[in-house]
Amino acid sequence: MYLRIVFSLLTIGTVGAVLDAVRPPQHPCLYNLCEAGSSCVPDNTDPKGYICRCTNCYGGEFCSLLKLVSNPCWVDGNHCLNGGYCDFTDCTLSCVCPSGFTGDKCQNEPLVNPCDSGEHQCQNGATCVPDKVGLGYFCQCTNCYEGKFCKSAKPVANPCSSDNSPCYNGGVCDFTNCAFSCRCPLDFTGNLCQYAICPKDVEVVPCLIDPCVLAMCSANPNAQCR
Known part of the structure; x- marks a missing residue:
């Protein structure tokens, strides 16, 4: 009986040692x-x-x-500059700065975009456009110029200088800022003066105005020229 008890205790101890060996450390x-x-x-x-x-x-x-x-915000009332709020939460000194100011004491003034200060390099009538961050910019060139700062002139042909004007029905071709437009007579409209304007109180027969241009007449808006 004694030997059985001793054997059981030894077995339990051995199993415990094995479990301790395979059990992950806490x-x-x-x-x-x-x-x-x-x-x-x-x-x-x-x-x-x-x-x-x-x-x-x-x-x-x-x-x-x-x-x-000791709370340094109480000791030094001027620790934060430019209207910054002195904060000592969790015994950590910091400054909550007004909008635009940066630095551990709000000592850095807001950065001004070159478009606002006028210190950009856009030329020849280009528009300075701030980027999404607000610290940089890009130049939006006019039709006559190209390049990063719009310095280079484009080789644009003037359609108004040729004999074949793009404007119809006596429209005057104008080429300003490297873009052409048509100044139409009173009886015509459209970007090329291609549409005739019908008088309000006159019945206009289709195709009598211009055999190559559809007339915008309320009398017969679906008429076609032959």
């Missing part, structure tokens, strides 16, 4: 004693197997001791 921070919002950090050199990393307001082995820290 994380040292699983049951830590760190307080006051501190962080547990594993440390093999510490007898506990971990250390407590305290916030700025607390100290001690388990971060349970409140530090006697």
Whole structure:
């Protein structure tokens, strides 16, 4: 009977040792004693197997001791510049800056876009357009120029200089800023003066105005020229 008990105890001990060998090690921070919002950090050199990393307001082995820290916002009322708000949350000094100001003390003034300050390099009547970030820009060139800063003139042909004017029905061709347009007589309209304007009180027979252009007449809007 005695030998059976001893054998059983030895068997239990052996099984326990085997289970301890295969069981994954327990994380040292699983049951830590760190307080006051501190962080547990594993440390093999510490007898506990971990250390407590305290916030700025607390100290001690388990971060349970409140530090006697003076609020610099009260001591120095001018710590934050340019109207910045002095903040000392969690014993960490910082400045909440007004819009546009940056820096640890709000000492950096807002950056002005070159389009607003006039310090851009857009030329020849180009429009300065701020980028999405607001610190850079690009140049929107007119029809006559191209390039990053609109310095290079485009080789644009003038259609008004030829004998075959693009304007119909006596329209005057105009070529301003490298783009042509037609100045139409009173009886015609359209970007090329291609449409006739019918008098309001006159019945107009289709195709009598111009055999090559459809007349915009309310009398017969579906008429076709033959």
